[in-house]
Amino acid sequence: MLEKRIxxxxxxxxxxxxxxxxxxxHAYLVLGADATVRALFVKMFASVILCPEKGCGECPVxxxxxxxxxxxxxxxxxxxxxxxxxxxxxxxxxxxxxxESETKLYFIDNAETLMPQSQNKLLKIYEEPPxxxxxxxxxxxxxGLLQTVVSRAxxxxxxxxxxxxxxxxxLEDGYPHKTxxxxxxxxxxxxxxxxxxxxxxxxxxxxxxxxxxxxxxKSSRDIPSFTGRAMFGKENLPVTLDILxxxxxxxxxxxxxxxxxxxxxxxxxxxxxxxxxxxPGGVAMALLSLNKARKMLAFYVSAAGIADTILFEILxxxxxxx
Ligand SMILES: [Zn+2]
Numbered sequence: 001m002l003e004k005r006i007x008x009x010x011x012x013x014x015x016x017x018x019x020x021x022x023x024x025x026h027a028y029l030v031l032g033a034d035a036t037v038r039a040l041f042v043k044m045f046a047s048v049i050l051c052p053e054k055g056c057g058e059c060p061v062x063x064x065x066x067x068x069x070x071x072x073x074x075x076x077x078x079x080x081x082x083x084x085x086x087x088x089x090x091x092x093x094x095x096x097x098x099x100e101s102e103t104k105l106y107f108i109d110n111a112e113t114l115m116p117q118s119q120n121k122l123l124k125i126y127e128e129p130p131x132x133x134x135x136x137x138x139x140x141x142x143x144g145l146l147q148t149v150v151s152r153a154x155x156x157x158x159x160x161x162x163x164x165x166x167x168x169x170x171l172e173d174g175y176p177h178k179t180x181x182x183x184x185x186x187x188x189x190x191x192x193x194x195x196x197x198x199x200x201x202x203x204x205x206x207x208x209x210x211x212x213x214x215x216x217x218k219s220s221r222d223i224p225s226f227t228g229r230a231m232f233g234k235e236n237l238p239v240t241l242d243i244l245x246x247x248x249x250x251x252x253x254x255x256x257x258x259x260x261x262x263x264x265x266x267x268x269x270x271x272x273x274x275x276x277x278x279x280p281g282g283v284a285m286a287l288l289s290l291n292k293a294r295k296m297l298a299f300y301v302s303a304a305g306i307a308d309t310i311l312f313e314i315l316x317x318x319x320x321x322x
């Protein structure tokens with residue numbers, strides 16, 4: 001379970017330990033790019049702070065928190081449309097005593113999208129909050145936030161995970177092996193992206209086709225028999241380029257023996273086969289050809305022309321850079 005993975009993380013333990021030492025601050029800046037982890041973290045924070053057992057997960061308080069109906073936990077700006085008027089309403093609300101708790105928690109997600117006027121408005125309760133009010137700004141990064149806001153908050157970093165964690169989690173969620181394999185490899189080690197990829201039933205097939213093409217297209221004479229594949233269809237090309245990039249990055253990790261964990265799973269044999277004859281410089285050139293293909297896509301070059309270019313340049317990168 002993702003909740004268990006978060007609980008086991010150093011970041012979570014650090015936060016709960018600081019609470020145990022009486023360290024509940026009134027303003028936090030929670031940083032982490034993964035929206036799925038952020039959303040779950042909100043609930044876990046809230047339950048640790050409000051639950052009499054410090055986050056048991058079972059009492060009525062925890063139940064309300066986890067089903068989004070605790071009256072003293074408010075989450076704003078999930079859709080990135082928070083306006084100055086919303087800030088005014090939030091501040092008015094913050095001065096009303098809590099319904100069920102002495103502590104009221106306000107979470108503002110996607111804080112980096114807040115207009116400077118909204119941030120300035122919120123500074124009022126960020127600097128001098130009403131008694132029992134705790135504000136959390138959640139953001140992918142600090143960019144876009146006013147320095148005055150950043151400097152007044154206690155920073156908390158969200159834990160990050162590996163593609164392997166995500167692969168295992170998707171299997172636990174009941175996704176088929178192929179889906180878990182594809183979505184985790186493409187996720188960039190983010191749960192929010194992995195779940196998006198896992199919804200699309202076409203991706204596992206494209207993923208297989210990309211591996212198959214890299215394995216079997218061995219000389220320029222082979223190219224015409226591959227360019228008609230579904231992966232090179234116009235609507236599939238953007239994601240095909242992303243998949244090829246993931247695979248070639250893994251090939252790079254293999255050829256350069258970098259020790260960085262790979263994105264793909266259960267593909268050691270295929271990767272070793274694809275790597276044969278590739279030098280690290282050659283893989284770098286092959287990766288550059290994908291960028292060229294993206295530019296061609298933006299300039300409306302035909303899908304067949306792009307397919308030709310990619311396959312030809314990947315082969316060339318292999319043989320020129322021995
Ligand atoms: Zn509880």
